[in-house]
Amino acid sequence: MLLQIDQILTxxxxxxxxEAVSPEALWRDGKExxxxxxxxxxxxxxxxxxAPAVKGALSKIEAALSTHPVFQAAAQPASIARMAINRYGEGMSYGDHVDAPYINGVRTDLSFTVFLNxxxxxxxxxxxxxxxxxxxxxxxxxGSMVLYPSRSLHRVEPVTAGARLACIGWVKSRIRSAEDRALLFELEAALADLKQARAPLSVYNRLMNIRNNLLRRFGE
Structure with a gap:
C-alpha cells in the first residue's frame, strides 16, 4: 500500500x-x-x-510520527530502524534501487519520505x-509524507533547479503482512468515521473488539 499523508509537520x-540543519559543515556525501x-x-x-542539531531535528520528526493517527494506523510501527535527513541539489539524483531488508539489525517493512520543503x-x-x-x-x-513498502523499486529523479530537502526513514511494523496492514487500516478508518458520526457506543465497541482481536491475531 502506497499512502500519502498530509501535515505530518507544520x-x-x-x-x-x-534552519537547524542549514550549516554546510553538517552535510556529508550520501554515498557513505x-x-x-x-x-x-x-x-x-x-x-x-x-551532530546535535541533526539529532534534535530527527527527534522532532519522530515525535510527530509517534502521535500522528494516520501514520500510526497505516504503519502499525513496532520500531523505526533509522531516519536521516537528505538534500538533493542541482544535478543530484538517486537511481533505481530497493532498500535494504534490515537496517541496524531491524527488519524494514515500510519506507517513508517526509518532505521538508x-x-x-x-x-x-x-x-x-x-x-x-x-x-x-x-x-x-x-510537511507531508509518502509511506510505501520497502520492497518497492524506487528512485529520485534529478533535481534541475533549487534544492530538495527531506527526511527518510524505515519502519518495522508489528503487522508483518502488507495485506493484513491494509485491512486493519481500513478498519481504523471505519472506526474513525463511526466516531465522527456519533454512532451508538455499542456498535463502536463491537467493531473495536474485532479490531483488537485482529491485532492479536496478525501481530508478532
Missing amino acids: PEECDAIA TAKGEARTVKENRQADAG GPEDYEGGDLVIDNAGHEDAIRGAK
Whole structure:
C-alpha cells in the first residue's frame, strides 16, 4: 500500500528543521550510507546524524510520527530502524534501487519520505515508486509524507533547479503482512468515521473488539 499523508509537520516546523540543519559543515556525501550497487546510483548529501542539531531535528520528526493517527494506523510501527535527513541539489539524483531488508539489525517493512520543503522550492526531484508495475511520481507538499513498502523499486529523479530537502526513514511494523496492514487500516478508518458520526457506543465497541482481536491475531 502506497499512502500519502498530509501535515505530518507544520510549515513552521519544517522551516525550523531546515534552519537547524542549514550549516554546510553538517552535510556529508550520501554515498557513505549506501551499500552495494546503490552506491553507484546515489548522488545526494546527507546530514550528519551524530551532530546535535541533526539529532534534535530527527527527534522532532519522530515525535510527530509517534502521535500522528494516520501514520500510526497505516504503519502499525513496532520500531523505526533509522531516519536521516537528505538534500538533493542541482544535478543530484538517486537511481533505481530497493532498500535494504534490515537496517541496524531491524527488519524494514515500510519506507517513508517526509518532505521538508515544497515543490515550489525546486524543479525535478520526483520520488518515483513502482506500484505493482505502475510508476507513481510524487512531489509532496511541505510537511507531508509518502509511506510505501520497502520492497518497492524506487528512485529520485534529478533535481534541475533549487534544492530538495527531506527526511527518510524505515519502519518495522508489528503487522508483518502488507495485506493484513491494509485491512486493519481500513478498519481504523471505519472506526474513525463511526466516531465522527456519533454512532451508538455499542456498535463502536463491537467493531473495536474485532479490531483488537485482529491485532492479536496478525501481530508478532
